[in-house]
Amino acid sequence: MQEEAVLSAHPVSDGMRATVCEHLAALERRHQVKVLFACESGSRGWGFASPDSDYDVRFVYVHRLPWYLAVEPGRDVIEQPIRSDLDINGWELRKTLQLLRASNPTLLEWLRSPIVYRQEAPWAQRLRALAEDGFSPVRGYHHYVSMARKNLREHLYGDVVRYKKYLYVLRPLLAARWIREGRGVPPMRFAALAGATLTDPAVRAEVNALLEVKMRAGEAATSPRWAGIHAFIEAELAAATAHAPGPGPQADGRLLDQYLHDAVLHFDPPARPAGGGP
Incomplete structure (x- = not known):
């Protein structure tokens, strides 16, 4: 006898997807950042949303190079006031990698969300691989x-x-x-x-x-x-x-450092000196 399938639904209309993407683009312009990955994190992502469930949009972003060279660390989250049923906030990349090193389950869920609004494909894939390899x-x-x-x-x-x-x-x-x-x-x-x-x-x-x-x-x-x-x-x-689970692996800090270095320089490469060579 075949097992009964577990019910699931991930209701996000094309119109709401467009609205979310517009908000993300506006946040990029306002905060001078690049969104690497954005997903649905709440009951819609889990697959059991009610008709009046909020849209819980979560994203990972990277700043331009000068932000990482300041003596005083800057704010590492972007939070929007909840408007109607839209809840949007994100984590800066260095904060994200620190949480990844700690095998943060919330971050791991974001990276496995079935609803992805935006992603820089190679960077999101690399981030997922780091998370999987370092899962505790x-x-x-x-x-x-x-x-x-x-x-x-x-x-x-x-x-x-x-x-x-x-x-x-x-x-x-x-x-x-x-x-x-x-x-x-x-x-x-x-x-x-x-x-x-x-x-x-x-x-x-x-x-x-x-x-x-x-x-x-x-x-x-x-x-x-x-x-x-x-x-x-x-x-x-x-x-x-x-039950007492074993410790398992831990994310390689050197690989996380390299990812941060590569991402920052990719999305905001230093300007070449005027008149300099190639």
């Missing part, structure tokens, strides 16, 4: 288990629960299982994650029922507890807490 299972594992435990404690013990809060516990728990099973960096798409790790047909069916309702309801919609899902979460968290 132990850091990723503890991040996801801690996130699941916190969201469970804060949101799932009432008699009435918001639909999306179940997914905010399920997703990190299944990411932890993915790492525990030795699969490497977890995918961002919830359907890919759940499709590979949810082996109980009854749990999979109940998760699909939850997804179907959640993707039709508003972000604030609630329901009584889903007994099967709640029992699975409790058991899965107990299993996750009892």
Whole structure:
């Protein structure tokens, strides 16, 4: 019998893509930076957005050379006030590489987002390769288990629960299982994650029922507890807490330094002296 596919949707219209790209171009002009990579990071990227979900746009950018030569470090994030349903902010490249060295799970999710608004292809590919090579299972594992435990404690013990809060516990728990099973960096798409790790047909069916309702309801919609899902979460968290992953590799700092050096000089090469040779 064929397993039931896990539901997924990544709704971004052509018009919204164009709007996002216009905002990114305006930010480049205003801040004198180059956007290397921009993606969707929230529920639309995970694949279970509600009709009224925000657009969570995240990007990585590089400054011009003089910014990196100042004695005092400059601000390393660009944040836009949230307008309507559009939330845009980004990380400067050196900050990004520091987080990559620490195997930051949020950054790894950005780089695996199924919704990419813009990218400088060779530079984004190289950044993904550095992230994959330096992935730390132990850091990723503890991040996801801690996130699941916190969201469970804060949101799932009432008699009435918001639909999306179940997914905010399920997703990190299944990411932890993915790492525990030795699969490497977890995918961002919830359907890919759940499709590979949810082996109980009854749990999979109940998760699909939850997804179907959640993707039709508003972000604030609630329901009584889903007994099967709640029992699975409790058991899965107990299993996750009892496991201790190995340390795994660490990103090579020399390669990260080289990437920063190459990117800065590529996007803002020093001017040649007047009358100089080739």
